[in-house]
Structures are given as structure tokens and as C-alpha cells.
Amino acid sequence: MHPSKEPDDTGTIESLLHEERLYPPPAGFVAQANISDPAVYARAEADPVAFWREMAGVVEWFKQPTETLQWKPPFAKWYADGVLNACYNCVDRHLAARGDKPALVWEGEPGDTLTLTYRELYREVNRVSKMLRDLGVGKGDRVAIYMPMIPEAVVAMLACARLGAPHTVVFGGFSPEALRDRIQDAQAKLVITADGGYRRGGVVPLKANTDAALDAPDLPVERVLVVKRVGERADVQMKEERDVWWHEALASVPEDAIVEPEQVEAEHPLYILYTSGTTGKPKGVLHTTGGYMVGTTLTSKWVFDLKEEDVYWCTADVGWVTGHSYLTYGPLSNGVTAFMYEGTPDYPDKDRFWQMVDRHGVTILYTAPTAIRTFMRWGAEYVERADLSSLRLLGTVGEPINPEAWIWYYKHVGKERCPVVDTWWQTETGAIMITPLPGIVPTKPGSATRPFPGIAARIVDEKGNPVPPGAAGGLLVIEQPWPSMLRTIWGDDQRYIEQYWGHFGEAHDTYFTGDGAHQDSDDYFWLMGRVDDVLNVAGHRLGTMELESALVSHPSVAEAAVVGVSHEVKGQGVVAFVTPRSGVAGSPALVEELRGHVAEKIGPIAKPDRIYFTSELPKTRSAKIMRRLLRDIAEGRVLGDTTTLADPGVMAEIKKQYEED
Numbered sequence: 001m002h003p004s005k006e007p008d009d010t011g012t013i014e015s016l017l018h019e020e021r022l023y024p025p026p027a028g029f030v031a032q033a034n035i036s037d038p039a040v041y042a043r044a045e046a047d048p049v050a051f052w053r054e055m056a057g058v059v060e061w062f063k064q065p066t067e068t069l070q071w072k073p074p075f076a077k078w079y080a081d082g083v084l085n086a087c088y089n090c091v092d093r094h095l096a097a098r099g100d101k102p103a104l105v106w107e108g109e110p111g112d113t114l115t116l117t118y119r120e121l122y123r124e125v126n127r128v129s130k131m132l133r134d135l136g137v138g139k140g141d142r143v144a145i146y147m148p149m150i151p152e153a154v155v156a157m158l159a160c161a162r163l164g165a166p167h168t169v170v171f172g173g174f175s176p177e178a179l180r181d182r183i184q185d186a187q188a189k190l191v192i193t194a195d196g197g198y199r200r201g202g203v204v205p206l207k208a209n210t211d212a213a214l215d216a217p218d219l220p221v222e223r224v225l226v227v228k229r230v231g232e233r234a235d236v237q238m239k240e241e242r243d244v245w246w247h248e249a250l251a252s253v254p255e256d257a258i259v260e261p262e263q264v265e266a267e268h269p270l271y272i273l274y275t276s277g278t279t280g281k282p283k284g285v286l287h288t289t290g291g292y293m294v295g296t297t298l299t300s301k302w303v304f305d306l307k308e309e310d311v312y313w314c315t316a317d318v319g320w321v322t323g324h325s326y327l328t329y330g331p332l333s334n335g336v337t338a339f340m341y342e343g344t345p346d347y348p349d350k351d352r353f354w355q356m357v358d359r360h361g362v363t364i365l366y367t368a369p370t371a372i373r374t375f376m377r378w379g380a381e382y383v384e385r386a387d388l389s390s391l392r393l394l395g396t397v398g399e400p401i402n403p404e405a406w407i408w409y410y411k412h413v414g415k416e417r418c419p420v421v422d423t424w425w426q427t428e429t430g431a432i433m434i435t436p437l438p439g440i441v442p443t444k445p446g447s448a449t450r451p452f453p454g455i456a457a458r459i460v461d462e463k464g465n466p467v468p469p470g471a472a473g474g475l476l477v478i479e480q481p482w483p484s485m486l487r488t489i490w491g492d493d494q495r496y497i498e499q500y501w502g503h504f505g506e507a508h509d510t511y512f513t514g515d516g517a518h519q520d521s522d523d524y525f526w527l528m529g530r531v532d533d534v535l536n537v538a539g540h541r542l543g544t545m546e547l548e549s550a551l552v553s554h555p556s557v558a559e560a561a562v563v564g565v566s567h568e569v570k571g572q573g574v575v576a577f578v579t580p581r582s583g584v585a586g587s588p589a590l591v592e593e594l595r596g597h598v599a600e601k602i603g604p605i606a607k608p609d610r611i612y613f614t615s616e617l618p619k620t621r622s623a624k625i626m627r628r629l630l631r632d633i634a635e636g637r638v639l640g641d642t643t644t645l646a647d648p649g650v651m652a653e654i655k656k657q658y659e660e661d
């Protein structure tokens with residue numbers, strides 16, 4: 001059952017989800033847990049700034065910060081006079097204690113493998129930093145990374161961090177147009193890509209996509225660096241003067257080249273990551289160095305209970321924030337062995353994930369509910385083909401997990417031995433915000449449980465008044481700044497203020513997450529999905545406005561409205577209502593064309609599942625599209641109040657078509 005998340009008139013949300021099962025941390029787990037004293041919660045709550053001051057010690061600083069927080073709402077500076085380098089923390093600092101320990105263990109989809117020890121990673125990162133510097137990249141320059149899930153992607157991120165050059169990773173599944181927009185907005189001067197990447201046996205033509213993205217006037221890109229991944233399987237045209245093969249440029253860098261890590265101030269930008277919001281244009285979320293490294297290092301250590309011997313696997317792509325915080329920066333900063341996989345879970349067969357857990361002795365697995373639901377559908381027999389006894393902790397992220405999927409994960413993957421941590425956070429929060437600490441907090445399937453120490457998560461109504469624990473839900477907000485928070489939207493402070501801090505008056509001191517949630521009588525948090533115009537499709541964020549503008553950019557479309565509907569596997573699916581231009585008739589061929597068009601504009605993940613044509617969209621008298629009614633139709637619910645419609649007749653037409661489908 002999915003929770004209902006339709007806000008009612010008072011701005012509160014009636015939750016339909018009641019889940020009573022309670023899973024205390026296994027005794028054996030508690031005995032060895034990094035954090036097992038619940039007093040940490042009270043201590044952090046009593047003085048959050050003091051707590052975060054103390055936690056600054058989880059990273060290594062060239063110059064220790066003496067300040068903790070400067071807060072001029074909604075602009076925060078954390079550890080402002082501290083000096084550090086993120087790459088140094090992820091690589092150099094481990095050389096002495098664990099130079100020969102694997103840092104990155106990787107499998108390509110075809111089955112090829114690579115292991116880099118911390119010393120090898122150090123060499124590689126230094127050489128790549130030198131190569132980037134020779135290509136003109138310096139402190140402050142932006143670098144776009146558009147790559148498959150290969151070790152070079154992580155190396156590229158770390159090398160940028162070493163130089164103090166903010167990276168902007170663009171998901172390899174995004175279209176050339178989406179890549180171009182991001183390059184343009186970030187003003188990136190270099191793009192790092194690959195000839196292609198393997199996906200379900202096929203090849204994603206990343207270099208050809210990059211060429212298409214760069215085929216436009218006035219782009220800032222000077223050079224394109226290309227990793228050879230698929231060779232013959234991609235048709236690659238190298239553009240003279242602009243394009244360079246990674247392996248060729250690297251060949252001229254000495255094996256022992258050293259590039260000293262740039263000593264940057266805590267607030268120096270580490271990266272920009274674009275994410276969907278409530279307007280058509282993706283937002284460049286800016287993360288800086290000090291607070292982000294403290295947040296991701298600490299949460300990795302406490303939430304995943306990282307130990308020296310762990311083999312930790314986060315399945316997220318580097319193109320999403322999880323691939324930044326919990327594949328790259330957090331785990332490596334802790335000196336753990338991180339496993340990374342290039343392809344899809346069903347290649348060559350549906351047991352691929354489990355065979356890899358077995359082969360590499362993975363101890364901690366962090367994945368998304370949509371993947372778990374897919375595995376459930378495939379059946380437990382694929383899981384049972386492999387020995388999963390190495391696993392000791394399981395995590396999920398990206399969307400609400402339904403209790404059934406939680407239990408399945410716990411039972412079939414964790415064999416009822418491993419705690420499950422359901423972690424709630426966002427691109428904007430940088431690090432995990434609501435989560436169990438696995439040695440302390442008893443879990444309830446479907447609940448992310450309680451805020452991480454030092455995080456002031458609350459539930460309020462539309463006016464910002466507290467909604468007490470109990471049945472009714474409300475809006476999830478964060479009432480105090482935290483170290484890994486976004487600092488602004490790249491180049492758009494105003495949008496940052498309005499989008500995140502402008503909901504509850506002029507004080508600008510309450511962060512609005514865009515999510516609905518409720519707290520039960522044990523104060524546990526239950527996340528109920530987005531309450532704004534953002535969809536979460538298979539754990540990927542998509543803005544309805546973004547989808548609508550993609551549709552409207554097609555010559556046959558006059559107007560479009562997009563809504564999210566419950567989807568058994570993806571969590572949410574995309575349904576579009578389209579008004580064709582006059583003289584154009586809706587047809588199955590047009591449906592296919594529009595789906596292809598959206599894939600071209602944004603990427604295949606954004607393709608609408610269903611498209612309906614209508615001569616008019618339901619609008620209020622002030623011409624606002626009533627998506628609520630469209631959602632009612634798409635979910636097969638009884639129609640809500642239509643009296644505010646300018647033309648109540650339009651709903652009948654849409655409904656009829658829907659029922660014929």
C-alpha cells in the first residue's frame with residue numbers, strides 16, 4: 001500500500017499507512033556498532049552547533065577551523081576559516097595506514113574487473129590531475145563529467161577536487177540537450193566523457209551525445225577528454241584541437257607525477273549537481289567542501305557502521321547525488337573498500353547483483369526501493385543462487401519504501417540478520433538526514449525513523465505551525481542549518497531563497513524539503529512523497545514543469561499537463577495529458593513520437609508511461625491547470641471537486657478517453 005499524499009485544505013495530510021512491526025538492532029550488531037549509546041541524540045539536540053564543531057574532527061584539515069557556523073538566513077558558512085582538500089581526505093590520508101588496501105573494486109558489465117588500492121588510486125588521481133592541469137583546468141574552473149560507471153568517473157571527480165575545480169556530473173542517461181543546458185549553466189570549460197558505456201549488453205553513445213550537445217553556438221567548452229571504454233563498438237569522431245583521448249594524454253604524464261592538493265577554504269565549491277525542481281529549468285545545487293565532507297564522512301561512518309574490513313557497495317550512478325556522497329566522498333573519506341558496478345542488474349542474468357556480492361564479499365549494500373521491487377518481481381530464486389553470508393547491513397534511499405519491499409529485502413537479502421537503514425535525504429541536503437543509527441534505533445518497515453543527530457527535522461502545516469506526532473501529517477522542514485546543506489543555486493541566489501527558504505515568512509530560517517511526512521506516536525518519521533510538482537520515478541527526480549515544457553516543444557503540441565501516478569515498481573509513473581495543436585489529431589503514432597521526443601529532450605528515464613489527448617485541459621478561472629483532477633483520473637479515483645473549473649465539461653471528455661484506454 002502506498003501512503004496517500006494529497007494535501008487537504010488545511011495543508012495537512014491524512015496518512016493511510018499503519019505499520020506496527022518493530023525490529024530492534026540484533027544484539028551481536030549492537031556489540032560491535034560504531035555508535036551504540038543513544039545519549040548522542042540528546043547531546044546533539046542540546047547544542048547542535050557544539051555537536052558539529054566536535055564532528056569537524058572526522059576530516060583532516062590543513063588548517064583546523066576555529067569557527068563553526070556563520071548563519072545569515074538563508075546563507076550559511078560552516079567551518080569558514082578551515083582549510084582542507086576533499087581529494088586529500090579521500091586518498092592521501094589513507095596512504096600510510098592502508099596504502100595496499102583496495103580502495104575501489106570494479107566490475108564492468110561484460111565481466112571485466114579492476115581493483116585500485118589506495119596507493120594506486122593516489123597515483124592515478126595525481127596523474128589525472130596533472131593531465132587536467134595541462135589541459136588548462138585550474139582552481140575554480142568548472143568541469144563537466146558525462147561518463148559511464150567506470151573507475152575513471154570516480155578518478156575524474158577526485159582529480160577535479162584535488163585541483164579545486166568544481167565538477168558537474170551529468171547522468172549518462174541524460175540527452176545531449178540536457179547535457180548542453182548543464183554545461184551552459186555551469187560554464188564548464190572541459191568535458192570528460194567516454195566513447196560509450198555498456199548497458200544491458202548495448203552501448204550508450206556518450207561521445208556522440210557529447211558532440212551533439214556541443215553542436216551549438218557560444219558554449220564555453222574548450223576541450224573534451226575521452227576515455228576509451230567500448231572501442232570498436234562506438235563510432236567516434238574526434239574533433240581536432242578540441243578532443244583528446246584520455247589514455248593518450250595520460251601516456252605523456254610521468255608515472256610518478258605529483259600534483260599537490262589545492263588547499264581550499266571550507267566554503268570553496270566542491271561541485272554543482274543539477275536536479276529537478278518545480279520550474280522547467282533544472283537547478284544547479286551547489287555544495288562546498290568543508291561542511292559537505294564532514295556531513296558525508298560522519299553519516300557514512302555512523303549510518304553504514306563502516307569498519308576497516310568492510311566491502312561497501314552503493315549501487316547509485318555517479319550522475320546522482322548518492323553516487324557523489326555515498327559512492328565517492330563519504331566511503332573513501334572513511335578509507336573503506338568501495339565496490340562499483342557498471343551495468344544493469346539483469347545482465348547477463350537476473351542474479352548479477354547477488355553473484356557480485358558473493359564474488360567480492362560485499363558486507364554493506366545500499367540501493368533503491370525501485371530496485372528492490374524489481375528483484376521482488378523477479379523472484380527470490382535469483383537471490384538464492386548466491387552466498388550472501390558476507391552481508392551485515394542493508395540500506396535504501398531515493399523514495400519511500402513500502403513495508404512489503406522492506407520485509408522482502410530484510411528476509412531474502414539480509415536473511416533476517418542484517419539491520420535495514422532506510423535513509424531519507426536529498427541532493428540539496430548533501431548527506432543523510434533521517435535514518436536509523438543501526439546499533440541504536442529499532443526499525444519499522446517503511447519508516448526512515450528519526451533525524452540524524454544534529455538535524456532539526458520537523459513537521460509543520462502550510463502556515464509553519466508544528467503538527468504534533470499522531471495521525472495527521474504535514475510538510476517536512478528542517479529548522480536549523482546543517483554542514484552539508486546546499487549553499488545556493490548556482491548563479492541564482494534569489495531562486496535559492498524562494499524555493500527552499502521562502503515558504504514560511506520573511507525570516508528565511510526554515511528549509512522546506514518539498515516532501516510530506518508524518519510522525520507516529522513513537523516520534524518516528526514516515527515519508528509520504530513529494531507535495532510539490534516534482535515526481536520521483538524509479539528514484540529519479542523529474543519536474544512536472546520540465547516534462548511539460550519538453551512536450552510543448554514538440555510542433556504538434558499546444559499544451560500539456562503531467563502528473564505522477566502510483567507505479568508498482570517505479571514508485572511513480574508519468575502520465576501526460578496533451579492538447580494537440582489545431583488540425584493535429586491525437587493518434588498512437590503521435591503517442592510514440594512524443595515519448596521519443598521527451599527522451600530526446602531529457603532522457604529515456606523521463607518518457608511518459610501513458611499519454612492522453614484532450615481538446616482542453618481542466619483549468620481554474622484564473623487559468624491554472626488543475627493537476628489534482630488529472631491525478632484523480634489517472635489514479636482511477638472518484639473525481640474531486642470540479643466546481644472551480646472554468647469549463648467543467650472538459651473533465652467528462654478526458655475521463656471518457658481514459659476509460660476507453
Ligand code: WTA
Pocket residue numbers: 275320321322396397398399400401422423424425426427428448513514515527528529530536539540541
Ligand atoms: C525522496 C536522493 C522517502 C524524497 C538522495 C526526496 C525519499 C527526494 C527517501 C530527493 C527515503 C529520498 N524515503 N523518500 N528514504 N530518500 N526520497 O534529490 O522525495 O534525488 O525529496 O536525492 O527523494 O531526491 P534526490
